[in-house]
Each structure stands twice: as structure tokens, then as C-alpha cells.
Amino acid sequence: MTRMLACSDLACCLIQVHGHKGVQFQNWAKTYGCCPEMYYQPTSVEEIREVLALARQQNKRVKVVGGGHSPSDIACTDGFMIHMGKMNRVLKVDKEKKQVTVEAGILLADLHPQLDKHGLSLSNLGAVSDVTAGGVIGTGTHNTGVKHGILPTQVVALTLLTADGVLLECSKSSNADVFQAARVHLGCLGVILTITLQCVPQFHLLETSFPSTLKEVLDNLDSHLKKSEYFRFLWFPHSENVSIIYQDHTNKPPSSSASWFWDYAIGFYLLEFLLWTSTFLPFLVSWINRFFFWLLFTRKRENSHVSHKIFTYECRFKQHVQDWAIPREKTKEALLELKNMLEANPKVVAHYPVEVRFTRGDDILLSPCFQRDSCYMNIIMYRPYGKDVPRLDYWLAYETIMKKFGGRPHWAKAHNCTRKDFEKMYPAFPKFCAIRERLDPTGMFLNTYLEKVFY
Ligand SMILES: Cc1cc2nc3c(=O)[nH]c(=O)nc-3n(C[C@H](O)[C@H](O)[C@H](O)COP(=O)(O)OP(=O)(O)OC[C@H]3O[C@@H](n4cnc5c(N)ncnc54)[C@H](O)[C@@H]3O)c2cc1C
Numbered sequence: 001m002t003r004m005l006a007c008s009d010l011a012c013c014l015i016q017v018h019g020h021k022g023v024q025f026q027n028w029a030k031t032y033g034c035c036p037e038m039y040y041q042p043t044s045v046e047e048i049r050e051v052l053a054l055a056r057q058q059n060k061r062v063k064v065v066g067g068g069h070s071p072s073d074i075a076c077t078d079g080f081m082i083h084m085g086k087m088n089r090v091l092k093v094d095k096e097k098k099q100v101t102v103e104a105g106i107l108l109a110d111l112h113p114q115l116d117k118h119g120l121s122l123s124n125l126g127a128v129s130d131v132t133a134g135g136v137i138g139t140g141t142h143n144t145g146v147k148h149g150i151l152p153t154q155v156v157a158l159t160l161l162t163a164d165g166v167l168l169e170c171s172k173s174s175n176a177d178v179f180q181a182a183r184v185h186l187g188c189l190g191v192i193l194t195i196t197l198q199c200v201p202q203f204h205l206l207e208t209s210f211p212s213t214l215k216e217v218l219d220n221l222d223s224h225l226k227k228s229e230y231f232r233f234l235w236f237p238h239s240e241n242v243s244i245i246y247q248d249h250t251n252k253p254p255s256s257s258a259s260w261f262w263d264y265a266i267g268f269y270l271l272e273f274l275l276w277t278s279t280f281l282p283f284l285v286s287w288i289n290r291f292f293f294w295l296l297f298t299r300k301r302e303n304s305h306v307s308h309k310i311f312t313y314e315c316r317f318k319q320h321v322q323d324w325a326i327p328r329e330k331t332k333e334a335l336l337e338l339k340n341m342l343e344a345n346p347k348v349v350a351h352y353p354v355e356v357r358f359t360r361g362d363d364i365l366l367s368p369c370f371q372r373d374s375c376y377m378n379i380i381m382y383r384p385y386g387k388d389v390p391r392l393d394y395w396l397a398y399e400t401i402m403k404k405f406g407g408r409p410h411w412a413k414a415h416n417c418t419r420k421d422f423e424k425m426y427p428a429f430p431k432f433c434a435i436r437e438r439l440d441p442t443g444m445f446l447n448t449y450l451e452k453v454f455y
Contacts, residue, residue: 122200186450232358
């Protein structure tokens with residue numbers, strides 16, 4: 001097995017060697033980090049078993065890390081860290097069933113071209129593909145589309161190596177209770193080794209974005225949801241402005257409205273500079289939100305391409321985020337309450353956008369969409385030139401509103417909830433806890449983040 005003492009190819013996450021104590025880990029946004037005592041990059045199940053045996057012997061904790069993209073400390077540990085980057089193969093493509101079996105460490109960015117070759121696609125994706133199959137299902141990654149569940153709903157089978165080195169094959173027909181838990185596993189049930197994903201025939205998407213207002217989009221929510229398979233919208237806080245985004249199947253040839261000047265010179269370099277300036281003059285944020293809407297979002301834009309190139313986009317800014325799922329029918333009330341809160345508290349500033357997405361309910365025990373169709377409301381505070389902008393008041397007010405409307409936080413993103421909250425939020429919380437305690441009685445796969453969830 002490999003003990004890492006040099007920077008890995010995942011340079012964004014693993015940045016510095018610390019003698020014999022292993023490497024330093026930082027998440028993508030550089031908002032959380034840790035110094036694992038030992039760092040492993042196994043290439044086989046046997047090597048992982050050895051790490052787990054050592055951890056049992058020395059009473060150490062273990063954390064598996066995928067792409068390191070979670071904007072919280074969910075993947076952090078001061079014990080043993082297992083990075084799955086070398087267990088990243090496509091193991092099987094079943095063209096008839098349109099299913100693909102992959103090792104859990106595969107980056108979706110590496111999976112897409114392989115699926116392209118077989119004329120297959122994933123039916124839905126999050127905003128980035130530098131994330132692993134195991135990580136995506138670890139935290140319940142989602143996109144949008146009322147007919148579509150969160151990404152873990154695409155999983156039809158998986159294999160899990162438990163704390164005592166036992167390999168469990170899980171699907172609806174085998175270890176069904178573990179399967180129902182492990183599709184959003186939080187990294188606390190064991191090491192996910194392989195995942196079988198249900199795919200669909202490859203498809204192209206046409207993305208159309210156009211301006212609107214908050215009133216219009218909230219008054220006509222059902223109509224927008226019916227009109228576009230992957231409908232979402234961006235609200236620009238401190239204003240009425242909204243950018244609506246439709247994504248739908250198309251036969252049109254690939255086309256792009258991308259422009260270096262507008263996307264980078266204005267949408268990144270100028271914006272970052274102005275956001276940094278606003279850290280000294282916070283009243284500027286409201287003006288920035290309006291000005292950039294006017295500059296970048298008032299024209300209708302169209303792009304078309306193979307689906308994974310439309311679903312994902314380049315996230316240029318390091319940022320803090322919160323993203324809670326509330327019952328879909330509460331969207332209007334909750335968003336208006338957020339708007340009213342900002343109007344009543346002019347000192348609370350909110351960067352654009354608030355991104356609003358929709359997902360179908362499911363039966364995964366700790367899915368934020370468990371048994372209900374949901375609306376995800378993602379708020380954001382950028383870190384211009386790496387500088388943290390005060391966000392506590394905004395964060396607390398947002399969390400209070402989300403809780404009031406029955407919200408459940410995204411597992412990947414930092415939140416202030418504890419076990420007491422989760423017991424209220426998740427009807428199946430006791431069932432998940434019982435499965436976790438059965439599979440990992442000593443808490444080998446826990447860390448500080450998970451202690452708040454389970455203790
Ligand atoms: C720029 C950016 C854009 C994003 N966009 C979206 C979005 O559109 N929608 C959305 O829902 N989320 C989004 N996210 C969040 C992201 O999808 C999740 O954080 C996802 O979990 C990241 O995958 P990862 O491979 O980096 O996982 P990591 O952050 O490395 O790990 C996540 C969890 O999974 C566990 N884990 C990983 N692999 C395994 C394994 N093989 N076995 C056991 N446990 C494992 C880890 O211990 C940890 O608990 C975004 C994040 C960023 C930074």
C-alpha cells in the first residue's frame with residue numbers, strides 16, 4: 001500500500017507534506033482542512049483491508065476522501081485518511097440494461113468520456129465533475145428537475161467494505177436495508193468500493209437563460225416546472241431580478257454563447273475586484289448584484305451540447321455555501337421571507353446568486369428529499385482573493401427560515417445542526433443510526449462533523 005509523502009495529482013486538496021505525519025488536506029474551497037496522521041492511496045481492496053486492520057489494532061479513526069469538494073469538514077480527519085484516487089476504473093458496462101459499474105474513486109469527469117464511447121449518459125449531474133462517484137453519493141449531491149431525484153437515486157447497486165473488513169453487496173434485493181442507507185452514506189458506514197449506476201441513452205441539451213422577476217417566477221412556478229425538464233433560477237438578492245434557466249433535450253448541433261470578455265474579464269476578474277472592494281464598503285453589494293445582472297443576465301442566451309457539458313460549469317470563485325432542501329410547496333413563502341429579512345436588515349449583505357433548484361422525492365434514509373418533492377435554496381458568500389466576508393448574520397437568518405419551513409441541510413455544506421435537529425427532520429433517522437451502529441460499532445468512520453450528527 002502507498003503512504004503518501006508527496007503532493008498528489010489532486011493538487012487542489014493535498015497541498016503540503018508534513019514529515020512523517022502525512023499530508024495536509026484542504027477542501028476545494030480552502031475553507032476546511034486537516035492533518036491526517038497517516039495518508040493512504042490504496043490500489044486494491046486488500047490494501048484497504050490492511051488499513052482497516054491497522055486502524056482496528058491501533059484504535060484509530062478512518063476517513064475516506066473522494067474529490068475533496070465538500071464545502072464542509074465532512075471529509076476531514078486527524079486519524080487515517082484513505083484517498084480513493086487510484087481505485088477509479090470503469091469495471092463493467094451493461095449496454096442492454098444501460099448500467100455502468102465503476103470503482104468509487106472515479107471522477108465523474110473521467111467517467112463521462114467513457115460513457116460517451118458507449119452512447120450513454122447520466123440522467124442528471126451536479127454543477128461540477130471533479131467529484132467522485134463515492135463522494136457524490138456520500139453527501140446526496142443534487143441538481144434540478146422535478147422528474148429527477150438527487151444523484152444517488154441513479155445508483156442501483158454498490159459494494160461496501162465495513163469496519164471489520166467484511167464486503168457487503170447491496171441493492172434492492174441484497175442487503176436492502178443497508179442499500180437504503182448507503183446511497184447517502186455520509187462516509188460513516190464503511191468504504192464504498194464500487195457503484196453501479198443506471199444510465200440513459202446519450203442526449204444533448206439546449207440551455208436557454210433569460211431575465212425575469214422574482215414575482216413572475218414565484219407566481220408561475222408550476223408553469224416553469226412543467227415547461228422545462230431541468231428548470232432552475234437564480235435570484236439576485238437586494239433586488240427583484242431573476243435569471244431563469246431552462247435545460248431541455250435537443251437535436252440542435254453544439255453551440256455556445258461563451259465569451260472570454262464577458263465570462264472572465266467582467267464576470268470573474270472585475271467581479272472579484274468589486275466584491276473585494278465591497279468588503280470595506282458593504283453597501284456596494286446591493287449595487288454589484290444589480291449592476292452584474294444588468295451587465296450579464298439581461299440578454300437571452302442559448303448553449304447546446306452533450307448533456308454533461310451543459311449540466312456542469314466552471315466554478316471560478318472559492319466560496320462559502322449553504323443549501324437546504326425544503327418541501328417544494330414552500331418555495332414561494334420561504335424565498336419571500338428571505339427577501340423580507342434582507343430588506344428589514346440592510347446591514348446583512350448577500351452575494352448573488354441565490355440558486356433555486358427542484359428535485360423529486362425518494363426513499364433514501366438520509367436524503368434531504370426523503371419522502372417529499374423538494375426545493376433546494378443555495379446561498380453563497382464568495383471569498384474574493386481568499387478573503388472571508390462576514391456572513392454570520394445572513395447564515396443564521398437563512399437557517400432560521402429554512403428550519404421554519406421544514407428544511408434539511410445539504411450534507412456536504414456547512415450547517416449548525418446537531419443530532420436533535422436531525423431526529424426532528426428525518427423520520428428514518430433512528431433506522432439509519434441503527435444500521436450505522438451495527439456496521440461500525442466502534443465509530444471508526446466518525447469525525448468531528450459526524451459526531452455532531454450522531455452524538
Ligand atoms: C464548485 C462546487 C460545485 C458543487 N456543486 C454542487 C451541486 O451542483 N449540487 C450539489 O448537491 N453539490 C454540489 N457540490 C458539493 C459536492 O457535490 C459534494 O461535496 C460531493 O460530495 C463532492 O464529492 P467528492 O468526491 O469531492 O467528495 P468528498 O468531499 O471527498 O467526500 C464527501 C463525503 O463522502 C465520503 N466519501 C467519499 N468517497 C467515499 C468512499 N469511496 N467510501 C466512503 N466514503 C466516501 C467522504 O468521507 C465524505 O464524507 C459542489 C461543490 C463544489 C466545490
